[in-house]
Amino acid sequence: MITLKNITLRRGTKVLLDQVNATINPGESVGLVGRNGAGKSTLFALLNDSLSEDAGDFYIPAQWRMAQVAQHMPETTESATQFVLDGDTRLAEVNAQLLAAEEAGDGMAIAQAHADLHDAGAHDATARAQALILGLGFKVSELDQPVNSFSGGWRMRLQLARALMCPSDLLLLDEPTNHLDLDALVWLEAWLKRYPGTLITISHDREFLDAITNVTLHIENARLTRYGGNYSKFEELQAQQLELQQSAFERQQDKIAHLQKFIDRFKAKATKAKQAQSRMKQIERMEKVAPVLAAAEFTFEFKEPANLPNPMLAITDAAFGYTDEQDQDTVILRDVNRSVLAGQRIGILGANGQGKSTLVKTIAREMKALAGKVTEGKGLNIGYFAQQELDVLRPEENPLEHMIRLAKEIGAEGNSAREQDLRNYLGTFNFSGDMVKQAVGSMSGGEKARLVLAMIVWQRPNLLLLDEPTNHLDLATREALAMAINDFDGTVMLVSHDRHLLRAVCEDFWLVGRGKVGPFDGDLDDYQRYLLDESKRLREEARLADQDARGQNSEKSEPSAPAQQPLDALKQVATKPAAPRTEASFDPKEARRQAAAARQQLADKTKPFKKELEQIDKKLPQLAAERSALEEKLATPGLSGPDVVEAGKQLAAVNNSIEQLEERWLELFEQIEAIAQELGATA
Template sequence: MLNFSGITVRLGGHTILDGATASLPPGSRVGLIGRNGAGKSTLMRVVTGEIEPEDGIVEVPRRVRIGYIAQEAPGGTATPFETVLAADTERERLLRESDIVADSSRLAEIHDRLNAIEAHSAPARAARILVGLGFDEEAQRRPLDSFSGGWRMRVALAALLFSQPDLLLLDEPSNHLDLEATLWLENFLKGYRATMLIVSHERDLLNNVADHILHLEQGRTFLYSGGYDSFERQRRERQSQAESERAALIARREKLQAFVDRWRAKAHSARQAQSRMKALAKMEPVAAVAEDPSLVFDFPSPREVKPPLVVLEGAAAGYEPGKPVLARLDLRIDPDDRIALLGRNGNGKTTLARLLAGQLQAMEGEVKASGRLRVGYFTQYQVEELDGRDTPLQHMSRLMPGAPPKAVRAQLGRFGFSGEKAVREVATMSGGERARLALALITREAPHLLILDEPTNHLDVDAREALVQALNGYDGAVVMVSHDRHMLELAADRLVLVEDGTAADFPGSLEDYTDLVLGRNGQGNSPKTSPKSDRRDQRRAAAEARERSKLLRRDAQLAEAEVARLGARRTELDRAMFDPGSALPADARRTMSELMKMRSDVAARLEAAEEQWLAASEAAEG
């Protein structure tokens, strides 16, 4: 269905694609993945013809209709319903022609074709797609200009799905969706029968929809069979094999070099040395497996505060007097809570988040918060409002006035902005880097409660995994809104459903909620409920697991400090033995025999401390 070979693209003097090659079978569902900035969107634009590659060819069979969402959201006075219906250009053309054609035979042909493409069912199909993406009947009839850019991009996605192209290209389709619309989209794509190429960082979507993964790395593409989990297993095996080959090649080079160094000056072996030198010159290097040390999220641990952190009692919140968005709110948040807010966009999740963050005052009822409570609140607006002319160091310094430069840089370093990365202009950063910077800024005071509203937007799969690990290692409470089901499953142990103008604990699991959204448990009936005692047990177990993790991390930190102390002591003893003039006064008075004995003892203790450190670190990470 789609073949491309040797695709090379350079933009701004940088090589983005370097001989990218792949052959996608007809009917395949391919997830295109890679780190941010790897060139995924560039490859998509090459396939659609928007970008002409410097080298290489793209082959698509004739008469294959390619569907791709334009960068600009649709606008104007047309409604979402009208916009989606108009996406079926053949239906629109035939209907217009049927209104004016006079020839009866041609009219019969038009009606035959309209029946063949099931034009009569198009309005119902368009409405179903729009409902799935969050548009109720009233919203479907409003003009596009009355919607935000994110909702208009949903209309563009609906129009693309409605048009049923033979080759469907989707670039981050869930970026503007909530969890409920993402679940619907995943279910829709599972039943879509054409070939598709999807750029996504959603692990669940890639596992449940894709049957191949196309990995873009260092400008080249590698095709794997199966979903994302299968890709990860195959990639680990490939990396392990590459590392083994690299180690073997290095050993062979060292052996050849040793022979050359030993024998090239000897007359009787000079010719053999020359042949080995030629072999050395022809040996291709094998690159080491690339790792990104800047992929860091490390939330500072807050000082302990007695529970509860926040209690809502009969609270209401909104933006216009007398018109609360949410009411009858009875909610308690403790220091060990990991809460996911569920509910469709527009139901009030952000309103609840702002109330908890102290950005909204309660219209009625009470909001009781610990007097020492510090809250870190992350939203996409903070990412968008970062000054592109400033550096991370300037942003952080403004928010930490009076703090020593070392403390400012230490907070930046927790999120991967060390050295030169701290003084790069924000304008040159990727969306994922800006999100990391925003998280660094809001956690500078070690908040007791972290509120995250769609934190995974702009983060690739590896960055999302690092974020999940950091959240699980964080000692404060977390309230999160996200369409990333994988993150919710791993980082949340309590679900709160926001709907019908209020919010309350959801009695089931995330799987139950998925079934409820998709109508898989009795046409939208209540999910299978879990007794409250079971939920308390689950929360208690999660809290105990976090406490064990905290103790293990503390053990690792103590062991690391002991390794550093013993290492420094060994250096002092070495200095006393080999440079007495710079030795500590106490060491300078000791004999060489005493120093050697002390060094041997310190070295043994250091080796034991290093083993203890490694064991504690592995236990903490496990």
């Protein structure tokens, strides 16, 4: 186990941890939480032996193997597969031993190395590495691309895959979700749930922490407190603890006041001086309970939009994509027909690379539609937070200079451009004192993100386009963003891997996939299951490809022939056509007869269910119309009390009927699907 006993850690002159104690048991999954700057990364530095304790005793089992994500950007021409494969340090060590044994001609050592290679999982190492890469959002076609051909975010995903590839007893993950889309995040959660070692992670994604952790370590005011349970349980336990602490403090203050009252009254009287002295000592001996100091929470709000066009915009028969340097168009989304209404809260879902950012950029006027029409409502004012928005800030300028320039650009219409007012405004985004004059280039990612939010809010948009706005935000700022969006009068379109934010904000979902944009009728749990199924399919594809490759190798006549790489087999699986059928093995007439019989059997078994479904489909619109009429009636001014009561009862009954019919509709639909799956046919 890992033990910290009276540990003190400093960064410069600042004490980040002061005589703290903690124990982490083997196999525990620990979430390390606390405000930015509290000391989380410093504690990680102690754990990975890049920093020594200033005082106290720190112990970690010497035999434990540790893995963590390297923070530097890899620069190598190695393929993505080889780069991740090299993360298996045990495999690399045994391969080096084999090479040395072969050079020395030591037969026993060669035999031992081959046995060790088998124990290290050399036979399926490539397939495991490629499964990690695919799970984190890469395409099969990218498995053999050089690492330095990918952008920074994708290279950090490869660093994460490399860390997961490394055999370990202790896995340290510092903000592993920052560069991930929701599909990769869901896959990572599933992988970490199966991780058998001890996991310690720093994250500002509460749903991610809830999914994978069973212990929480909280750093606050240089103290480290252990809580049993995930992040939600920690919040609950901490609230109870703070409530008890505040109650104990108040009771103690009442007792002190009572004793002090006696002291003040009788300390000057000789007959009572002894009792007064005794009470003074009683107060001195008390172990003082500290008051609960409420942390200053970060909050902000969006200004009321000047106007709210409705619809905000309409997309008609549009094709979205990009034009390359040779003026060649590449269409990513086609036949897009969607409208955005005033006040809507739309979450944009879709697996990585399906076109979410292309859709948002086109709506934000960053890209042009390749075909069709995007009609904007009169007075549409877009506030756009892009993933790369932090990069367009001017590093040499400070927040105040950014705001002064922005106020001049928009003419300060409806806003005061006085410097003091701009300073006050920045203060609401936690840029106070000297921070308004600090160069943006020296700021953290979270501080830059807050500045971008401040600049967006100043412009009073009526349509917010947010593409991964939480990547650098801590939990407090994410909560503030969710609250601000919920109070926003305009329309929101949100791309995010933060499911808590999506759940808190969005009422409608669009699914971007397979070149289309359409409504997604399920909730985030349904979408999460869909993403896990997709990830499972990719891993199965990699496994089958590896089996196929090894099967081909076993048929080769020369035993010394080099093994075919599973990567080649993966390509074959992705592109290989169906094997041709011979006359002896395939009878078209018999096949048609069997298919017809299967369809008839399916129709017979599902007929009663489909009939009931049709009846429900007829009944639901009638009930919906009845509900609308009752709601309209209840909204009628001057409706008498008895009429209000009666209409309310009727509305409740109608809502109950709709809910029951919808549940029955889902049951019938699932039964039909189960029958179809059982018969191996489609309805």
